[in-house]
Amino acid sequence: MTDGTLSRHPVYALLADGTTVCIRSVEPGDHDQLRDFYKEMSPENLRLRFFAISPRSATMAADRACGPERPGHRALLAETQGQIIGLAEYDTGGRGDAAEISVAVADRVHHRGVGTLLVEHLASAARAEGVITFTADALCANHEMLRLFADLGLRTARRFEGPEVRCTILLDEDETYLSAVEERGQAADVASLEPLLRPDTVAVVGAGRRPGSVGRAILHHLQADDLTRRLFAVNPYAASVLGVACHPSVSALPVVPDLVVVAVPATAVPATAEECGKVGVRALLVVTAGLDRNQAEALLGACRTHGMRLVGPNSLGIANTDLEQRLDATFAADHPRPGTAGVAVQSGGVGIALLDGLSRLGIGVSSFVSLGDKYDVSGNDMLQWWVSDGCTDLALLHLESFGNPRAFSRTARRVTRRMPVLTVDAGRTEAGRRAAASHTAAAATRTMTRQALFTQAGITATRSVGELLEAAALMHSQPLPAGTRVAIVSNAGGVGVLAADACVEAGLALPLLTPEVIDGLLAVLPRGAAAGNPTDVTAAASEEQLRNCLDRLLRSPDIDAVLVALVPTAVAVAAGEDLVRALTDGLAHQARPVVAVRLEQDLPVRLLPATQGGTIPSFADPQVAARALAHAACRAAWLARPVGTVPDLDGVDTRRAHEIADAYLTIQTDGGWLEPRICADLLDCYGFPQLPWAWAETERSAVRAANRLRGRDGRVVMKAHWPGLLHKSEEHAVHLDLQGAAQVRAAFRDFETRFAGRMTGVVVQPLAGRGTELFAGVVQDEVFGPLVLFGLGGTATEVLADHAARLAPLTDNDVHDLITAPRCAPLLFGTHGAGPVDLEGLEQLLLRVSRIASDLPQLAEADFNPVLATPAAVTVLDARVRLLPRMPRDPYLRRLH
Known part of the structure; x- marks a missing residue:
């Protein structure tokens, strides 16, 4: 969305030629300079701007831009060194979601992107006010302005009416528009x-x-x-x-x-x-x-x-x-x-x-x-x-x-x-933010947020400068592996075992070699060699034998990379053999990566020059080599995935959601946790699947609600509520498995007694069936924006800390990663004969969490715990939402710090 303070406070941005301009709201004191700005235009540009030349055009335009503030009107100017070089305005004229715009640029700065930059900022301000369409009238001869509208990246329609053309511009911030803004920003940046x-x-x-x-x-x-x-x-x-x-x-x-x-x-x-x-x-x-x-x-x-x-x-x-x-x-x-x-x-x-x-x-x-x-x-x-x-x-x-x-x-x-x-992922030990005591806030550490950023952007995040250089050496010198399958070759069995352990611990796989590959290896290796994975070529192996062994492994379709662990031996020295030369002579340009491990090496990583050009990375420790290979494999997997898209969602009423949030914050000016009825209304705006429920403030209304909501087994759940209540289980504010009116009355009286003076009412729900209890939530980070979390739910949410996180808005790839990343993922896909849960419903739930967080910057936290997942459906059993009075901010708007 947009920064509501954008047009109220000056911001700085770059023009196409890299120069800096100030974008700010027009003020009454700008009147005379704006009048002069128009008067300095050439007659032709004045005609294109006003459709005719009049001595009063400049003064009237300045009067309109600098007049008293009125609803639906916004005027932004661009200035450099205190001189106005451009002006853009919109006015809804009382139409609410549509506005007429006009743009003017000083003659001396044409073709430098002033008008485009102003319209980008004006559109951002308009979105914050609920405007979804711009319209503009221009003369057909005003090619520069028509090109500006056409090149914005927004969907634009034209209707010609004699010498004039009417442009209608939809202000959707879709991928096409964001890419166009990014492209302009890159050119200006460079x-x-x-x-x-x-x-x-x-x-x-x-x-x-x-x-x-x-x-x-x-x-x-x-x-x-x-x-x-x-x-x-x-x-x-x-x-x-x-x-x-x-x-x-x-x-x-x-x-x-x-x-x-x-x-x-x-x-x-x-x-x-x-x-x-x-x-x-x-x-x-x-x-x-x-x-x-x-x-x-x-x-x-x-x-x-x-x-x-x-x-x-x-x-x-x-x-x-x-x-x-x-x-x-x-x-x-x-x-x-x-x-x-x-x-x-x-x-x-x-x-x-x-x-x-x-x-x-x-x-x-x-x-x-x-x-x-x-x-x-x-x-x-x-x-x-x-x-x-x-x-x-x-x-x-x-x-x-x-x-x-x-x-x-x-x-x-x-x-x-x-x-x-x-x-280098610096600052991993920084204490996690504690904006509130909810499960979501407790789980959302800054480390998790940074890792989500790096993962989604395809950035290779390392834990030290040394690890960074090690991964860089491999990626600089070798092709990326197509997967995680590694073959290990050594001339000493113990070193091969160390390398195997290192690879498995780094998340790499050591596949069994096929009989054909094993036979081929034994045919070229000395007597006593063990052809497996690891392969022990023995201390008696010659350069040629090692080279032939590697060549066969690199041609195997079941291998993605080869790790060669070598130790100097007296046998090789006496025979005049240099096994390292087997790597550097002819292997530098293989389609699969080859890395060396030499325990006697004095530096953690070296790049060995190859005789045919290129280099081979050599590591002093198998763990270092395996870690670098794992980073390369992760990058290859990220590149192999199609670019994710943010799916469209049905049943979303963003306008109504904003009305609910605004109405709540008008009364609760400092924000807070929504009471159940408002919370449910807000979730309905995004189509969250909620368990049926009823609000009751008296014992009698609780009984009526229970009678109405009883399932086939006749049992209900009662939850106490008061402002600020977060962890109902810890407060013993939940009664489960209530049957009959007597138990409902007893539960209500218990709450009344224990929570006297605090409780404002109870929520009554039918007792949910069996299923997997999950957790979903979102935290609005002041710097990173909304972070969506997902994992195992119920009372074990914080104890087991089985969570994954991604920054919103979530793409289809992000949702897949969230569902498959936690340790509880096998439960979702079916284990021990049990079928999978409703995965499509789970994907929809996470996408709707992402959407509500992206739409509402006022949403500081949301907790959906537990979320019950069964093969038939995914249902939110309990939800809490906290709103704060925050202005929306457009993260993609071109501006400098």
């Missing part, structure tokens, strides 16, 4: 990063004469690039530093730099940034750390106001190894080795470790960005850059925080289909 990563002119502010200073170290690295790029130093107290002439200030430089490196004390950073912005600098790299809140706000404010992209503060620096655009603006000890891995990190220490590791492996880097405190440029920006730069085939990330996880996830899903994206 253009905005050009001055940062491919600058023609660089200045270092704070390059000191003292050896060891950060600014001096960066200047030294920049000098070593030895390009025609112009390089300046800013230091009012020195004539030159390292032979580079110094200037007293940025404004005193003979040319405006594309990139300025800021290495001054924190107190001087805001003023330096402001000066850079005023002279026209387009990118800042701030390595200074320790900015306080005011300094941070001033720094980012200067960057936004003047349209500068910012890396940092607290950054190690940036680097680009392209031979023609080589840039090393870091204070790392060594220059990064040129290569094909893109690296973005928040921690400078992790950045140094990755640079060193990638250089040692020979992979190298294409570009490196130390994001630091990540005020602006983020991992999402870098993914956009790498997928466009033409030289990156591997993306490595270390992110401690996410500014817009859903936008990041969408970008990552696209990028991971082009190249592996690997990350």
Whole structure:
């Protein structure tokens, strides 16, 4: 959905050429500037905008945009450096869900995407107000405006009426529209990063004469690039530093730099940034750390106001190894080795470790960005850059925080289909959020949320820098395995057993070899060899015998990868054999991956050069090798799956759901847990299958409800209720298996006695039949959005913690993963002769949980526990929903932090 505060507070976004604009609501004080904005238009553009030229057109348009606030009207303007360059308005005219729009763009900024960006933001604001259709009248000669509407990605219809055309635009945020927005965003993102990563002119502010200073170290690295790029130093107290002439200030430089490196004390950073912005600098790299809140706000404010992209503060620096655009603006000890891995990190220490590791492996880097405190440029920006730069085939990330996880996830899903994206899952031990004491909130830890993000986006998440480098080495050097079936070959039986254990523990499979493969192996191996899985070639195996063995295994259709565990032996040395050479001579370009394990190896992973080109990864431990293979197999499986889709649902009344939520929050302004009747009404809006129930506030009404709801066995359940009651079982607020009016009365009186002064009523339901008790829920994370959880239900929900989680909106793939991931999954598919539960009904339930969470940002938590699953149906037996007064937010709207 949309951000209701979007048009009330300024936001910044990128135009097609990478420049920054401010998008904000029109205010009364904008009247004169808006009038002048129109007056500066050419006569032709005024005619296209107003259909005729009138001396009063400009004033009337300004009057309308700046007039008193009225329902159904919204006006947004785009400005840069305080100058208005575009205006977009909509007005419902009292029609509610349809609005007339108009767009105007200053002559000097045509073809830079101003109008498109304004309409995107205007559409987002309109959706928040319930508007579903835009209409616009234009002259047939207004080709630019008609093209703007056609290229939005929204469904548009045209009706020609003489010299005019009426456009009707449906505001559905479907996949086509989101893809179009993403494509425009990527182009703008990449253009905005050009001055940062491919600058023609660089200045270092704070390059000191003292050896060891950060600014001096960066200047030294920049000098070593030895390009025609112009390089300046800013230091009012020195004539030159390292032979580079110094200037007293940025404004005193003979040319405006594309990139300025800021290495001054924190107190001087805001003023330096402001000066850079005023002279026209387009990118800042701030390595200074320790900015306080005011300094941070001033720094980012200067960057936004003047349209500068910012890396940092607290950054190690940036680097680009392209031979023609080589840039090393870091204070790392060594220059990064040129290569094909893109690296973005928040921690400078992790950045140094990755640079060193990638250089040692020979992979190298294409570009490196130390994001630091990540005020602006983020991992999402870098993914956009790498997928466009033409030289990156591997993306490595270390992110401690996410500014817009859903936008990041969408970008990552696209990028991971082009190249592996690997990350270190940092902060796994962070205490889970405890927004409330519900089962859902207790289960939804930040670790689970991050893992859901990585899994759905196809990102390879590792637990350490070392593991990241190990997986990167394999994916860089070898093809992905088609599956998890591994053949193990060793020249020492004990090592083969260790490798087998490691593979199984990593989730890989060791299939039995077919008799044909076994016979073929025995035919080429020395006497005493054991042809199985693992295969022991013995210490007597020669290079040729090992090579023939591997060749036969790699041609087997039952094997997806081969792990070769070798130990040096005196037998091989005496015979002049080098078994490693059997791997590197002729196996580098196999269709299946080959990995080596050498226990005597001094480093965890190496890449062995192959004689015919390429490399073979060699690991010092079989567990490391198995883990890397498992990561590669997971990536292959993710790529093999069709792209998931979010299915359409029948019986959903979103408008009514919003009315219920708004009505509740109008009365309960601080939000809270819905009482059963409102909760049931809300769930009915989404077609949740609920067990029949009745609300009763007196003993007599409880008896009447029981008589009406008795099933064939005549038994009912009674549940007490009062505001804030979460765990009924723990409070002993449930009576089961009630038969006859006497038991119903006794149960009600018991509740009245024990919960006097608290209980507001009871819920009466027929006693449910037997089945599998499940749990489904959702938590609205402030950063990640709605997280859907699923697993084993009933009173054991938290004790057994058998849960899986995915971020909404759920695709059909996500729903399948949720159902199959928990340990209780076999119960759902049928065990010991029992048939499967209603899997289609279970899928529908999870999709409806996802839909209600995606539609209602006010939905802070929802607990469906237990959910009874039987072969015939899936039914919600108990549900709780908590609403909070939250504004909707559009995660895909183009805007900067």
